[in-house]
Amino acid sequence: MGKIFYIIGKSSTGKDTIFEELAGREGLSLQRIVPYTTRPIRSKEVTGVQYHFVDEARLAALEKAGQVIELRTYDTICGLWKYFTAHDESIHLQKNDYIAIGTLVSYLKMRDYYEAKQVVPIYIEVDDGIRLERALKRERKQQFPKYEEVCRRFLADAADFSEEKLIAAGIEKRFLNNEDRIFCMNEVAKFILENKG
Numbered sequence: 638m639g640k641i642f643y644i645i646g647k648s649s650t651g652k653d654t655i656f657e658e659l660a661g662r663e664g665l666s667l668q669r670i671v672p673y674t675t676r677p678i679r680s681k682e683v684t685g686v687q688y689h690f691v692d693e694a695r696l697a698a699l700e701k702a703g704q705v706i707e708l709r710t711y712d713t714i715c716g717l718w719k720y721f722t723a724h725d726e727s728i729h730l731q732k733n734d735y736i737a738i739g740t741l742v743s744y745l746k747m748r749d750y751y752e753a754k755q756v757v758p759i760y761i762e763v764d765d766g767i768r769l770e771r772a773l774k775r776e777r778k779q780q781f782p783k784y785e786e787v788c789r790r791f792l793a794d795a796a797d798f799s800e801e802k803l804i805a806a807g808i809e810k811r812f813l814n815n816e817d818r819i820f821c822m823n824e825v826a827k828f829i830l831e832n833k834g
Contacts, residue, residue, distance in 0.1 A: 638755065639730040641670065642829050643747060644738045646761035647794035649772040651814045651821070653687070655761060656738045658822050665829055670728060670737035673699075676718035680780060688720075699723050707739075707746030714785045722747065730755060734833050741798055745806055757832055759825055760803070762811045 642659075644652050660669050673689040675696060684690045696719060699705050708721040722743060728735065730751065737747070748756040763771075769791060776782045810828070814821040 639732065639734040640754075640833060641730070641735045641737055641747065641751065641756045642667065642759055642832075643744045643756055644736065644759045644761060644825075645741055645744050645808075647763070647768060647798050648790045649768040649775065650761040650763040651771075651818060652738050652761050654818065655814070655822055655825060656736060659826060659829070660736050662826060665736075665826060666734065667736040667829070668727070668733045670722065670735050672720060672722050672737070672739060672743075674718065674720045676713075676720075677715075680778070693719075696721065699725075706750045707743045709740065709742060714789065715783060724750070734829075736829075741802060741806055741808075757829075758806070758808055758810075759828065760808050760811050761814050761821070761825075763814050767815055 644656050646652050659665060660667055671685060671687075671689055673691055673696070675691060675693060678684065678688075678690045682688070682690075696705070696708075699721075700708075704723045704725060706722045706724055708719060711718045711720070720739075720743075722737070722739065739747070744756065744758055772787045772791060773784070776784060776787050812821050812825050812828075
């Protein structure tokens, strides 16, 4: 039986970069679980790669079919944005191992949906000052930067990933991604190989 290696962490910890690197790394043989969102697509994003970018009607259809595993709604300065994971035709745990990315809440819901031992958390940690610098640098590259949203997310992370919540979720192992991204990714890859189904 396969496993889902679930990358979680605060915003701007490098989760997306680590996800992309590990999803394509030879020897790991991981399939991607691509999440869904109703938020607008950002520059350089491709639908079906980072996210399935969908409208409210598509979300409603997936909910009606009982395929939505977890759903989060964020009241952003740009309006309500929804992020979710759906059990679609791409997930076959009987024969594959997967890599996915999300929040602590989405990890817990995935763990509840599947057998707990099938969903393995990979918590990426970065110093808050470095995270804020990274977030601002990324936002400056957008055609219409939304700095208020960067601040909202940064502050929300303190509550969403409090030490109490991490302990309650059973998150013990941490992967530090402050400066040496390659070392961090190699440590995560080693962990995955040791824990594959």
